[in-house]
Amino acid sequence: MTTKIHPVILCGGSGTRLWPLSRKSYPKQFGRVFGELSLFQRTAARLSGPDFAPPMLLTTSDFRFIVGQQLTEMGMEPGRILIEPAGRNTGPAILAAALALRDTPQALMLVAPSDHLIADEEAFRAAVRAGAAAAAEGRLVTFGVAPDRPETGYGYLELDEADADGPVRPLRRFVEKPDAETAAQMLASGRFLWNAGIFLFSVGAALEAYRAHAPDLIAPVRRALEEGREDLDFFRLAEEPWLAARDVSVDYAIMEKAGNLAVAPLGGGWNDLGSWTTVWRETGPDADGVALSGEATAIDCRDTLLRSENEGVRLVGIGLENIVAVATRDAVLVADMAQSQRVREAVAALKAQGAAQAEEFPRFHRPWGWYETLAMGERFQVKVIQVRPGGKLSLQSHMHRSEHWVVVEGTARVTVGAEERLLTENESVYIPLGATHRLENPGKVPLRLIEVQSGPYLGEDDIIRYEDIYARG
């Protein structure tokens, strides 16, 4: 390859189909669905190496620090982080990426979701190499997966029979999610692949396709870029023009209308993890169909997925058949496997009940690290707070509570009023009501401390911020 491919990773989604593991505040692409790395981290790793430029990331304001931190954990640097002021589907997002790269029209972009699983990395790289050649010739390349079952949950790609053996094959048409009968026919014909939602094309070819098939998107998305602003390490697209762009998928906006399409077959080993059933399948069920993850025990079960997501939460299944059970510290899902896509209804029901578990986790991620509530009473709250090396909370004060901090790991630099001091493991400090204070981690290892709050009102909004290195309001 002569020039590096620009990965464009879409990581702004907030799917709930894997609730309670995936929630709006920290969706599945950032979670550890399989192994120690998140799906986003696996995606970034897959799209790194000598063939690739640093990845461009498209995300939302809520996740802007998470993506940076997850890359840092892996020793990777992001290319550019574009922040979408609101979800507008993949059509405008990919156009924004293409416009951001418009100075290099020959450059190739590989657009990929961040929440899919690709087991066979080698086959994926081979498909990318094959696709790159076609993309360099100006074609719009999609990636297709050989189906092994009559899946009704995916879109399909119909191949031209003419050129059945090439590494990249001409595409006849896109097919929307089929009914069961159509899916069975397509599987039998051998001419259909699943649409993996991964695209490879040159910046110039992409812009040309948008101009030809979705010209209305160009002006608002260009304005969103031109009027956007740098914010620390991020680039915020301008909200007003962005909201004026049509909410449309890239498939519908350009791919289904373009003529210069090609398919790079991906082989198997791809999974969109779009429901707990697909996770069950990917976990590698045993001969009885039982798949376990975490502290889970099955007694006499069949075709069942048992996942415990948190250390210290034991999950036991007895005599189950076709059941998905997922246990977290604060929420448990038990569903008939065939109805696991109805998880959205559960999330909606919990939201209507005002249950925090619908959208939030007990652990809240912040630019400086995270915190989690351990115990709560009418007039007290206990939190564990972790600050990453170099992390610094805002200079702040509270009107309704005082706080005790006890350091249990690492070293803290603590400012209370005019006084600044270092605290290490087993040392504590008291922050009286009203005192300005600040916490930071000046060390090389994570800082962990226990905060005990006392007061009649303990809401997160009892905070006056005087200064914040993360430019939060």
Added chain:
Amino acid sequence: MTTKIHPVILCGGSGTRLWPLSRKSYPKQFGRVFGELSLFQRTAARLSGPDFAPPMLLTTSDFRFIVGQQLTEMGMEPGRILIEPAGRNTGPAILAAALALRDTPQALMLVAPSDHLIADEEAFRAAVRAGAAAAAEGRLVTFGVAPDRPETGYGYLELDEADADGPVRPLRRFVEKPDAETAAQMLASGRFLWNAGIFLFSVGAALEAYRAHAPDLIAPVRRALEEGREDLDFFRLAEEPWLAARDVSVDYAIMEKAGNLAVAPLGGGWNDLGSWTTVWRETGPDADGVALSGEATAIDCRDTLLRSENEGVRLVGIGLENIVAVATRDAVLVADMAQSQRVREAVAALKAQGAAQAEEFPRFHRPWGWYETLAMGERFQVKVIQVRPGGKLSLQSHMHRSEHWVVVEGTARVTVGAEERLLTENESVYIPLGATHRLENPGKVPLRLIEVQSGPYLGEDDIIRYEDIYARG
């Protein structure tokens, strides 16, 4: 009634059939299976009032403080608390109670398990009144429940047809747990009642029955009483003779052999809560058979029990049929309803895996109150500690850890070394490694504090006790 009936409440059992709600360290009779009172408290309340003397309690060393505290919570005083050095089944236990009352041979004893549910209290009292008349005449009275299904999980009582309308009816024989066919025949005949495991007899009649039918039990149980010792509010049966007594049920030891038997019919509304299926039935399922408890939500379920046992743990079921799901903070059970009696296997499996959840709860009960671990790291542990009014921890020191205490509710009297001070809400104290210290609640409301431990070893056995008002080792 001329003299008061002596309730004898058996509360030493440690059943696991309702795991994870019932565990060895705090079994179901002490848990809140239905409503705000424990099953034991409901039993004690049912056997109180003008007809009854204070209850005699038979329990084990592990539960000695729990029974006293649960009675105190209700404003009741125990009569005598007999501690069994080991479980020897109901035969020796009831004999011990009878021997303890032998100075009043005319007195009536009502022996009851502490973990059953009796919904119709008025019918129960009427049955007791009817039984008392027969017991006063020297008969051994059992209580029988009219069956409403061919249950194979209970023993049965066969009635004599002769005297079908009396308030107390002659008993022909005891029937062991039947197979399904026999159970159906017995239900159809109308001559069989479930054996509720509740007994009413005079002290003299009971002793006579033991002498006649289980004479080998008398000597060891009498010695266990004679050689036992008072310990604070308890009476500890002597271990060596107690262990020499045969492990046998009262049914087998005397009831199945005696001739002077009578049955007091109890009507319905009785449930032994012997499995999650019986709990489901007792919860009052809706028209679809769905029974919910706590923070539980059912979407399109049938014949399903969903119970969340802890605040903050949301349980959702989707499309389930014949499923029992019980979620606690640290353990979740999901079982096919028909196999819910196999919970014992699950507990055994967890025990084999070394999982604490097999037998313990996160909350540990102590004579002075309770504690619970909120967070744990390699070199720290955070606990919440609650001390009841008047409660006093032992005077102690630790070799491997120091502690920070922050009071969040109530008032503490804290001794560290030679210094004693009062701490109230939002005040803290530091206990250096090696310092002798003591915590007590001198107030009228519960004291709650957060303890942050730091050190390389944080086991409960790092404790040197200098003084303990609860006479613990």
